[in-house]
Amino acid sequence: MDRTATATRQRPFSIRRRIFALALVLLLAASVVLIVFIRDYAERASDRAFDRLLAASALTIAGAVQVENEAVVVEIPFAAFAMFSGQDRVFYAVEDPDALTVTGYEDLAAQMGETVSSEPTFTDILYRGEIARVASVGRLISTPSDTGWVTIHVAETQNQREALSNEILSNAVLPVLALTLLAIGLVWFGISRMFAPLTELEHELRARSPDDLSPITVPVPSEVEHLVSALNGFMARLQKAMERVSGLVAEAAHEVRTPLASLRAQAEIAMDEQDPEALRRRVGRIHTGAVQASQLVSQLLMEATISHRMENSEIETTTLASVIGDVRQRLDPDQAQRLQIALGQAAEAPLRGDRVALREMMRNVVDNALVYSDGPIDIVGHIDKGALSVEVNDRGPGIEAGEKSEVLERFKRGKASNGKVGSGLGLSIVARVAQAHGGSLRLLDRTGGGLSVAITLPLPRRASSSKALGLAAALLLAPALALSPVPADAATTIYPAPDGSSAQTLNILGVTDTPLFAHFIAAYQAQRRDVTVVYEETDSLPLFRRYLDGEMETAPDLLISSASDLQLKLANDGHALAYDSPYLGSLPEWAHWRNEVFGFTFEPAVIIYNPDLIDDDEVPRTHLTLAELIETQTDRFRGKIATYDIALSGVGYLLAAQDQTISSTFWRLANAFGRVNARFSGSSPAILNGVADGSLALGYNVLGSYAFARQAEGAPIEIVVPDDYVLVLTRSMLIPRDAPNAELAKGFVDFALSPAGQAVAAGPTALGAVVPGSAGEWTSETIAARGRGVIQPIPLGPGLLVALDTLRRQRFLDTWQEIVSPKP
Known part of the structure; x- marks a missing residue:
């Protein structure tokens, strides 16, 4: 069984x-x-x-x-x-x-x-x-x-x-x-x-002789090549080990033969010796020979052990103090008291290597110093230029200049060693260990007589560069350099890379006011200190037309606009580069289209007014009450009402088209604007300026982000988030297909959608964070809570293209123009 x-x-x-x-x-x-x-x-x-x-x-x-x-x-x-x-x-x-x-x-x-x-x-x-x-x-x-x-x-x-x-x-x-x-x-x-x-x-392997360890040269497929390479490597190591063992055996046989023969001869003579005093001398010689033979065998075995460990690369981390401590514990107490150790900062410096080999290296140096001198042995350590140096100094006879290179070879000893028991292997072991660890060994004459054995070992890179890393960390944690933006022309601002480099430049074409967008750039450059940002400010419709017409001197890497319908049309017509941002999943569905147009703000369309010109009890809270207020007090508000010029402003046309779709009172409101000779502007800041200085009483469909920011600065304006419905748009980002630095643009998209970018949107810019749950004062939740109306985001989707139909747009503009600016 x-x-x-x-x-x-x-x-x-x-x-x-x-x-x-x-x-x-x-x-x-x-x-x-x-x-x-x-x-x-x-x-x-x-x-x-x-x-x-x-x-x-x-x-x-x-x-x-x-x-x-x-x-x-x-x-x-x-x-x-x-x-x-x-x-x-x-x-x-x-x-x-x-x-x-x-x-x-x-x-x-x-x-x-x-x-x-x-x-x-x-x-x-x-x-x-x-x-x-x-x-x-x-x-x-x-x-x-x-x-x-x-x-x-x-x-x-x-x-x-x-x-x-x-x-x-x-x-x-x-x-x-x-x-x-x-x-x-x-x-x-x-x-x-x-x-x-x-x-x-x-x-091929069966046909080989037992002593044939040459590499295998049979052609094999790449899948088997790793196996053949491993087999060749194994045979190479085996051949090297056999050569080392053969050499060790030969040398050991040669070196051990002489002391053994001497011991045998001395013992034979001692057996016939009748004089007790002479016998005692013979026994002493036998003891000395036995000690020498024992030390030789011990050194040979240690060399074999160290050779094996060096070949197997048994690496661990230790310290110089630990290595010297192991050596000192193995000495007799009388001998240990002769060691005077001064290591300073080098004591706890990390050493990467074989702990046993390092210990034997240091033990051989210390043993030689103890054997060849009678006084104290000074062991000094220090760190210099990323390396650890240790010196073992004695007051012995030293080594002559011509012998310093020879004594590093196996079984070689200097003239000063006469009468001293030794094998001639100690310094060769020290040199091999130091070299295997990437260091060096030097034999120097000590001032005042004696020998100084200097061993230099490299420190791990982390330890050797700790000062540099500390400086780098300090620089990273330090506040960003106060680099003032350099205006290139009336509409372009250059933000140099904080680290002073000029290799990478991100070109952004956008409609956001430069002072507001500067917050995004500063936060972005805090993460990417090697990027220069060039920001060109324009209006939404010119941005769309200039890009399509190719009128820009420098091709933009990123387009940012509040007229998301125009952005969507660019993407729909094949001008956008697709990008799967890792933050895309956190965006609401309405705030992105596929992976080409990305919304990053939450901005309601609000009504603003000057509290010195309109009392609290007559403030219009809905679109209908606004129309009624203007209709009943035409003379009072003549020339005092402002809104977007939808023929010039892309975002103005977008808001008007959405108003017309939702509200049955839109054309009534447009008619009221015409009766009071309303003033029309291409941007929200111009309307805000007029309301703040009193030249305007009220502004309609102003972007809430600009209004909230201006109010926070102390401007004398009040803001109404309508109680019937609230249109909310999102500024959108688009990476052009021909962007020269698309990777930098992708990085900025990731930043804007990340918690850090959304914190900027919810912070002093008041542009509003579109990602739910963001941190800051101006989040989508806090903005929605300022009014009681139905929040109606303008979704990024093909539906926005309907209002951009050429015939439909022209008919809408003609009707608007006829109502708000009737001819006499």
């Missing part, structure tokens, strides 16, 4: 069969996993395709929603249902803000809740005996009496979804099975071919 068990344990196994079996199992498992994945993918692909149709239908109906006499009316467009296949049942419902069904299936509306988002949401419900997929979309409307959400539901049964999913699955399974069978055949063939080089390697 034991023989059977032993035979079973020793029975060889086939790697070929094991690899094939493992490959077969993996291929079959992969096929199953792939089929499961394809099935899941088919279902998801089918859902995505039909969900987009559902969402398109719901959005089409939402676009047809109108308000007539404060009642919601909708005429269902033909295109809303023409996109469906006709094989499934379709249901719909439209609810007004009071949850009353305007049109469609009331029982469908009863099963669904209110939707307060313009982004489509999807739900599966059991409706009329079948599972139906429902797309729900909200449409914010504003009437003179109220502001609320109209909810649109479109539902479709799922027969065609399942049919498409099954079709995708069936068309994919057959190729998977065929490929699996083909892969199994290829694996078997490949395994057979793979083992052919190993057979050739086996023949």
Whole structure:
């Protein structure tokens, strides 16, 4: 039974069969996993395709929603249902803000809740005996009496979804099975071919003689090359070890033969000696020879041990004080008292190396000093230029200049060693250990007589550069250098790299006021001290046109604009570089489009007024009350109201187009502007200046970020966050496809979306942090809490392109111009 068990344990196994079996199992498992994945993918692909149709239908109906006499009316467009296949049942419902069904299936509306988002949401419900997929979309409307959400539901049964999913699955399974069978055949063939080089390697090794340790030169595939390299390395080490052992044996035999022969002769003579005194002398000589032979054998064994340890590179960290302490403990107390040690800072300096080898190195030096001198032995250590130096000084006979290089060889001794027991291996061991640790050994004449053995060993880089690292840390922790921006022209500001370098330059073209954006640049350069930033300030529409026309002298690396519709059009037309920022997941869905346009601020459109010109009890809190205030006091506010010139300002046009979509009072407000000869500007700061100095009484649709910052500076303005609805836009960043320094631009995008960048947005700039949960005074949560109106972010998405349609834009501008600036 034991023989059977032993035979079973020793029975060889086939790697070929094991690899094939493992490959077969993996291929079959992969096929199953792939089929499961394809099935899941088919279902998801089918859902995505039909969900987009559902969402398109719901959005089409939402676009047809109108308000007539404060009642919601909708005429269902033909295109809303023409996109469906006709094989499934379709249901719909439209609810007004009071949850009353305007049109469609009331029982469908009863099963669904209110939707307060313009982004489509999807739900599966059991409706009329079948599972139906429902797309729900909200449409914010504003009437003179109220502001609320109209909810649109479109539902479709799922027969065609399942049919498409099954079709995708069936068309994919057959190729998977065929490929699996083909892969199994290829694996078997490949395994057979793979083992052919190993057979050739086996023949090469079997044909060699036992003492042939030369490298293997048989050509092998790269997969086996590492094995052959390891085998060659092993044989090289084995050959070296054999040579070392052979040399050691030869030298030991030569060196030990003489003292052993002397011992034998002395012992034979002593056996015949009759004189007790002469016998005592003979025994003394025998003892001296035995000591010498013992020391020689001990040194030979130690050299072999050290050679082995040096070859195996047994590295650890120790200190000079620990090494010398080990040496001192091994000495007799009388001898140990002769050591006078002064190491200073070198005592605890870290040494990287073999602890045993370092100890034997120091022990040999100390033993020589104790043997060849009678007085105290001075051991001095110090650190100089990243290296540790230790000197062992004695007052012995020293070593002649011509012998200093010879005594470092094995079995070589100087003339001063006559009469002293020794092997001639001590200093050679010291030299080998020092050299193996990257150091050096020097034999110097000591002033006043004696020998000074100086050993220098390198310190680890971390220890040797601690002062430099401390200085670097101090520089990193120090405040940023106060480098004043250098204006290049009226609209461009250069922010030099804080470290003084000029190798990397980031060119940003943006619409944000330079003093505000300087906060972002300062915080960014605190992290990237090697980057120079060139910031050119312009308006949103000129930015868009100049980039498209290629009128800029230096191609920008980053475009930043508050007119996100224009940014989106640039991206949609193929001018943006895609970038998967690691902070993209923290952004709200509405604040980015794909991975090309990134929003980084949260800025409401607000109403500002001068408290000296408008009393608190007449401040307009909604869009309707603003229109009524202007209509009833036309003469008072003539020339005192200001808003954007939407023909010149990209952000002004964006806000006006969103107002017109949401509010039924928009054109009434525009008419009121025309009656008081409202003044129009291309930027928020100009409107703020007019309200602050009293030349204007009120500004409409001013960006809240500028208003909050100006108010914090002490400007005499008050801010109204409307109580009916609040439009919120986000400044967006875009990396042009032809950006010269795209990597730097990506780094700035990461910074702006990171907690550090969002803290700047929520800080003194008052631009608002778009990432929820950011730290600071001006977060999206605190800004939303300043008003009671419905927060309506302007989402970054293809919907913004509708207002940029050339014909639609021109008609909108013509109507606006006709109303706000009527001809006499």
